[in-house]
Amino acid sequence: MLLPIPILSDWANLRARRQAIIDENNRRENLRRRFRDYHIGDEVLVLTYRPDKLESRAIGPFIVEEVHVNGTVTIRRNNNVLERINVRRLRPYYRRP
Secondary structure, eight states: OOOOOOOOOOHHHHHHHHHHHHHHHHHHHHHTOOOOOOOTTOEEEEEOSSOOSSSOSEEEEEEEEEEOTTSEEEEESSSSOEEEEEGGGEEEOOOOO
């Protein structure tokens, strides 16, 4: 039922409160992300999708041949095969001394 009573609400305050909640959620999400810029010549591991119990979690290392601006890199699988792969499927490889 519609009643002819005025609605008293502070729209600017509601908008600011919602934006604060959005910003806080975004900040918490970004804490879990790994930010890494890959360069040509870096070594990376390719994460495997749903590995079995005793299967390795990543394969590699592979060498980065080219870095693209859209979040992908080109890696060299072997001498004749290049693969363009998303950075979310990669992990940096660090050699142990």
